Amino acid sequence: MGEQLHLNVNILNSGVFGGSWRHPDNPPTSAYTIEHYTRVARAAERAKLDAVFLADGPVLDGGLEHRSGNSFEPTVNLAHLSGVTSDIGLVGTLSSSYNDADELAHRLLGVDHLSGGRVGWNVVTTAGAAAARNFGRTAEPAHADRYTRAADVVSRVVEAWDGAADPSPQGRPVVVQAGGSTDGVELAGRLGEVIFSASQTLEEGIAYRARVKAVAERHGRRPEDVVVLPGVSTVVAATEEEARRRRATLAELVPWPYATARLSAQLGFDVSAHDPDALVPLDLLPEPDDADGSQTFYRLVLGIVRRERPTFRALLDRLGGGAGHRIVVGTPEQVADDLETWFRAGGADGFNVMPDVLPSGFDDFAEGVVPVLQARGLFRREYDGSTLRAHLGLPVRPLPLTDRPLATTW
Structure with a gap:
């Protein structure tokens, strides 16, 4: 484990809570403007975070009367953010289930070049009947089949990046993966470089991180080349009482x-x-x-x-209305205490921060929690490099592609 932890911010439309768009701090339609993502990304860069993270799914949300959805396709959004930031990493979620490997490799490498080597690809296997119908299927593929295809698609994308005549300054984009299933952990340890995880207890976090790194080592990789970032939802205020009142309000708004x-x-x-x-x-x-x-x-x-x-x-x-990630409520010092405990105990290499409300909840984190972590020597004050790999301490070298499966189509 390094001496300093890593921090991403997940710009999850209006915030991680299901009723975030209804919070008094939030203009209800802010997540449908590019200025919203620009504002949070620039604030994250000022705070020297490793990356901004964009979630997505290849399906139209039929429940927009209840929650704002994602308003821009991730690579379009990342291309814009690459032009309004200069150093922060840019991670986008794109489905391995419903994208073509060659096209995906070309698209992501193009944005990586635009950004000067700051892009990461969050690989997801897409569950749900709605997404399947969006691509002309009557039912979603079986869980194991989705992961067989994901391994093949990732291998093909990385091969295309390695074979590029003009690589980006970081060599190629960073492979990010999130998975807690048996198949997901295997894929993470074999091909993932940053692992976005979901653990509710410190014991779960320690066990998951150790498990992923053991799988990586089994595939001939160095465990330190796998960065595990649990998701954490934050509710930050000047006093603990204020933070708890804010948490209660958010629960009522879902x-x-x-x-x-x-x-x-x-x-x-x-x-x-x-x-x-x-x-x-x-x-x-x-x-x-x-x-x-x-x-x-x-x-x-x-x-x-x-x-x-x-x-x-x-x-x-x-669960914060169904979001699912661990929720930390308190003052900047209390939130920093929690993150430090997990980091020092081996439950995390850092965190994918999911603020309660955007942008105000991230401002509270960036202006309150980050300075506390910096004062403790746990987080950088300046960037040491200009690429996402540099921020994460990852090497610029090919990933091992062991036991590659046969191509899978459906």
Whole structure:
């Protein structure tokens, strides 16, 4: 583990909470303007963060009456951000399930050149029937098939980057991956360089990080070349009481239909058909490897249900309306204490920060928490390099492509 931690900010439209767009700090349609992403990216660069992170899915959201969606395709947004920033890394999410490897390699390498070597690709396997229908399929591919295809697509994309006649200043974009399933951890350890993870407890974080690095070592890689960044949702205020009031307000603003629909997708049954104050029934929850949707978040939610035995209402509050990542509430010092504890204990190499409300919640983090981490010697005050690989301490060299699978199409 390095002496300093890494920090990304996830510009998740209006903020990580389902009702963030309804918060008094937020213009409700701000996430549909390019100025919104520009403002947060520039603030993150002033704070010397490693990267901004853009989530996405290849499907139109049918629930926009409940929550604002992603307004720009990631590579379009990253191309814009490359022109209004100079140093910060730029990570975009693009599906391995529904993109062509050759086209994807060309598109991402082009943006990497535009940015001067600051791009990362967050590889996702896309779950859900809505996305499948968007591409003319009647049902989503099986979980294992999605990961077989992902391994093949990543291998082909990296091969194309390695064979480019004119590589970018960082050699090629950084491969980012998020996965908590057995297949996902295998892909992460084999080909991922930055791993966006979801752990609710420090013990889970330590175990997950050790597991991914062990898989990387099994594939002939150096464990230090894999950077594990758990997602963390932050609610920051000047006093603990203010922070808790803000957290309570955000819980009240989450539309109930949005929260129940999201939890239903995570658990695999219709939550709205149950009494909100009834305990979540364990007998309806299969083992994680038997679940088909996003196993990462299913495992996370299942862990909470088994540990805490909550009601549906309490579970939705615990998840911030269904977002799912760990939520840290407190003063800048308290939030910094939490991040330092995880980092020093080996639960994280850094964090993918998901502010409660954007942009105000990130301003609170950048202007409050980051200076505390800097004063403790845990985070940089200036950039040491100009590429994303330099920020992350990753080498400019080819990834090993071991046991490459056969090409997979559907």
